[in-house]
Amino acid sequence: MKYGFVLPYGDAHSAANLAHEAEAAGWDGFFVWEPVWGIDAWVSLAAAAMITKRIRLGTLLTPPSRMRPWKLASETVTLDHLSNGRVILSVGLGAIDTGFESFGEVTDRKTRAELLDEGLDILTGLWRGQPFNYDGKHYKIKETRFMPPPPPVQQPRIPIWVVGAWPREKSMRRALKYDGLLPNVLGKNGKHRKMKPADVFEMKAYVEANRTKTTPFDIVVEGTTPGDSPKKAASIVRKWADAGATWWIEALWSAPRNAKGTKVFRKRIEQGPPRID
Numbered sequence: 001m002k003y004g005f006v007l008p009y010g011d012a013h014s015a016a017n018l019a020h021e022a023e024a025a026g027w028d029g030f031f032v033w034e035p036v037w038g039i040d041a042w043v044s045l046a047a048a049a050m051i052t053k054r055i056r057l058g059t060l061l062t063p064p065s066r067m068r069p070w071k072l073a074s075e076t077v078t079l080d081h082l083s084n085g086r087v088i089l090s091v092g093l094g095a096i097d098t099g100f101e102s103f104g105e106v107t108d109r110k111t112r113a114e115l116l117d118e119g120l121d122i123l124t125g126l127w128r129g130q131p132f133n134y135d136g137k138h139y140k141i142k143e144t145r146f147m148p149p150p151p152p153v154q155q156p157r158i159p160i161w162v163v164g165a166w167p168r169e170k171s172m173r174r175a176l177k178y179d180g181l182l183p184n185v186l187g188k189n190g191k192h193r194k195m196k197p198a199d200v201f202e203m204k205a206y207v208e209a210n211r212t213k214t215t216p217f218d219i220v221v222e223g224t225t226p227g228d229s230p231k232k233a234a235s236i237v238r239k240w241a242d243a244g245a246t247w248w249i250e251a252l253w254s255a256p257r258n259a260k261g262t263k264v265f266r267k268r269i270e271q272g273p274p275r276i277d
Helices: 012-025 041-050 069-082 109-128 169-176 197-210 230-243 259-271
Strands: 002-007 029-032 056-059 087-091 132-135 140-144 160-166 180-185 218-223 247-251
Touching: 002 012, 002 259, 012 029, 012 041, 012 259, 029 041, 029 087, 029 247, 041 056, 041 069, 069 087, 069 109, 087 109, 087 180, 109 132, 109 160, 160 169, 160 197, 169 180, 169 197, 180 197, 197 218, 197 230, 230 247
Parallel strands: 002 029, 002 247, 029 056, 056 087, 087 160, 160 180, 180 218, 218 247
Antiparallel strands: 132 140
16 A cells, blocks of 8 residues: 545645655655646646655646646656656546636536547657657647657656546546546446445456556545544555555545645644555
């Protein structure tokens, strides 16, 4: 099990300093939210990369439907080199109630799914190098040889974690094409419900039965643990690890979006990850 901390709110300076503190406290990953309008995730992660050496850096999460895939490819490969191969990219459809409609972004679920699939095709294609071209429903790219950047430090590619709606076949098969699963469990009524360790156990079995690639594959879960009680924190995480999860993300989404919240983040980071070993 590896352990990450996601910063729900904070400027680039705070993100860099907190990532440095997370590394010192033994966390394995530091993640930031990517808003429609707000503090830029990739600038924050670049700042963090400059003052850290080991900790993985990424987003939770990036919605490719509202981004230019070639711009995202540029940002990720640049950060991968700056950090010497420590980037993780998390992708999904995104939450449309975070400003999609206000800024004229696509809100139709089917179209966003199509843009996600084509965006990932382009992203991974550009990472592999030029010449590259693409002929999709939403994106068409003519073969380009213009000043290609170097490939990512990480090979065969920067790891991509994808939101998968369990047990929807199409959504899960999308995630299996890449490097990790961010589970989103649906009930029999088709609405989201709280995930249980038993769900992760079933998803792990599905991954093992249906994934053909032999590269590592992560199952990522998030929640909160009491930093002042390592034994209790470990007991919370252990049931997820036993079910097959490979990453635990400490996610204090309800913390205040102000200086008080930053103090909450710092305190939990300093208390260290909820290790079970």
